[in-house]
Amino acid sequence: MLEPELLKVGIVVNTWQEAIQQGGELLVKSGMVEQRYVEAMIDNVIKLGPYMVIAPKVAMPHARPQDGVLKTGISLLLLKEPVVFGERGEQLAQLVICLAALDNSSHLDLLKQIAEVIRDEASLALMLQATTTEELLNYFSK
């Protein structure tokens, strides 16, 4: 389900918005979401706060199915350096997982897969040091 073209590593961004734009672009290119979904993800972080930082240095921005989701899926953006995520400046994100969910359940397996990778602090820290897409992909295909 996770194609190599949905992953990018070593990305340099200046703001969390840029990170979502780049991650969102991967979803747009692969036909999973409409362009407006990318804006919706950014709006949601502004409106609802940076709660989408789901583990230390891991953010999972997303919006609602009706915001332009065409297919369920994720893209992974591993940043070279963590970026401040959200407006209040308290949370950091280095792995940005843009999630597109078509409904309330089709992405459950993806969520399980993500949980497997981030639940353990040691393996999470290693994963954040990945330097190639192959390396990063390995963590998500175990």
Add this chain to the structure above:
Amino acid sequence: MKIITVCGMGLGTSLMLKMTVERVLQAKGIKGEVEAIDIGSAASANADLIVTNHEFVKELQGTKAKVVAIKNIASEKEVAEALAEVLGE
């Protein structure tokens, strides 16, 4: 015991948190119903315990439910410790 996991939209963070809470309950042999819910519907859910992230704690206080906040929503260890504290183990 009714537990709700709460996030902004009820379909990402709260669902992952629900999976983690269910795993912890199962491991401990505690019976409980877990539902993932969005922040707007949380108040009317009539839960005994609310598991959420730090962002929403303040907003969710003030009902009979105890509220706990989790930093790593996939960490069974962190969720287990938080639950043990409120369940008085």
